[in-house]
Amino acid sequence: MVLGSGPVSAGGGTKAILAALAANAGIALAKFVGFAITGASSMLAEAVHSVADTSNQGLLLLGQRTSKRRATKEHPFGFGRDRYFYSFIVALMLFTLGSAFAIYEGIHKLQHPEPLTTPIVAVIILVVAIGLEGYSFRTAIVESRKIKGDVSWWGFIRQSRTPELPVVLLEDAGALLGLVFALFGVGLSVLTGDPYWDAIGTLMIGALLGVIAIILIIEMKSLLIGEGATPPELDRISAAIVGGRVQRLIHIRTQYLGPDELLVAAKIALEPGLPLTDVAAEIDAAEARIREAVKAAGLIYLEPDLDRTPSTA
Template sequence: MAAGGGTKAILAALFANAGIAVAKFVGFLITGSSSMLAESVHSVADTSNQGLLLLGQKTSRRKATREHPFGFGRDRYFYSFIVALMLFSLGSAFAIYEAVHKLQHPEDLNSPMVAVVILVVAIALETYSFRTAIVESRKVKGDASWWQFIRQSRTPELPVVLLEDAGALFGLVFALFGVGLAVITGDPMWDGVGTLMIGILLGIIAITLIIEMKSLLIGEGATPRESELIDKAVVGGRVQRLIHIRTQYIGPDELLVAAKIALEPGLPLADVAQEIDAAEGRVRDAVPAARLIYLEPDLDRTTTRA
């Protein structure tokens, strides 16, 4: 569900941004608005970003090799990290540069109503894309808040598209604000102010994504809820206690679980193997993403003090 939902949200954003980018560039060529130029570059970057997310999904499905025995699931994290860098460089940095230039050398807008019409239509299209991302994200976020979903999700595409679409929508509003005030007041400086607001917004979103994707690339373990379910699932049958456990997501849909467990003393080897298999089955039932499980039987060396 997560992968399919992520793909649907990416495609919705891809088609919306591609059409919006063309319209914005036409608007910039007609009006000379820096806000329109910043938004045009932003939409081109977003369109490229969605292409990278789709590429990451495709390459992550490659079969494991001897050199990469755990597969290529982290490709999705890598390309999501590149998306965050592009959002910062092509989106935020360019918009701030253009804003500074516009504020230092303000120029009157030509046919500003063209820009207003394009921005209004773009807001409608971007709202559709944003709504799609919200609908698909709700299917997997559960009871978590939106911020918790962005911070805790191990599937990168939905948080990336969600933040990108939010940034695009608010960026359009800021562009409309800048162009509108420039028309109302007759002062083209407001166009530069709107562009600066876009750049700052994209910078905040990009830095947030860079931090989150870097954390996923390095390797994150199971979520607190998943850890609780795994701890409970391991103990059962003749497994007396969970001694030690480590988890790590090696891809958005594949969790590695390695643990030491204490079994009843004196069990025959065949029974030990059977108990380990049963414990692995319980863990997979509790957390389906736990596909790679390594359980090592050990002695329970804990002592009870009076």
């Protein structure tokens, strides 16, 4: 699996976030107007969903900004994980404002069904919204492909250390499917004259958002706790360490301090009897090789030691 050879610029993620922000803000307003005219619960659920998504994109932008703060004595490794924190908040908002509200509204409409008025307005708004969400989703795909490499899309969502693009990808995919579900509910309500279908569409939207939110919560929690280098990155780092008078890698630990900065700590075996100046030179050379192999390796701590591997002779 290859996710890309170096750290990811925030520019691609920012472009995808801004595209989603603009699309969701306009769509949310249109959906609220549609709900006011038609009374369709699926339209209300989708409107709240779009409001949540718009707020989420604002939080992602905030996380990108606050993560750039300089390191302090209290936070000597900087604030790179702010991007993980705000992405985790986004997942919680998607679950509470999106999923929980849609399920509540769907159950309410099942218990108290109401006929739709002027449903053609809802259909037009939903079709236009699908087009706008499609543009946002396409932007997220284009930006994600720049760093995805040859891994699958599911693998990218699971293993990417850059939180914004997987979040926007899942949000946009959920928004598109949610619009289809809303169109399904409104359409069947019109064709059958039964408003229960509108409530069913609303429940489908709630279930969809719940699944997406749970996936994001699990992934962002993992990043917040701290994830190490990906297997391909770890292989490249391990190979880069050995060279010159570095005989072998004894053990290594890695952790992402933020999407663009990887901490590398390792104990390395050097040739015995090296002068202190040569030890320092070998460590410097190994650090340079690591940074060349993995651009995200910003903090590197190498501890020299002797090779105490038992002889097999």
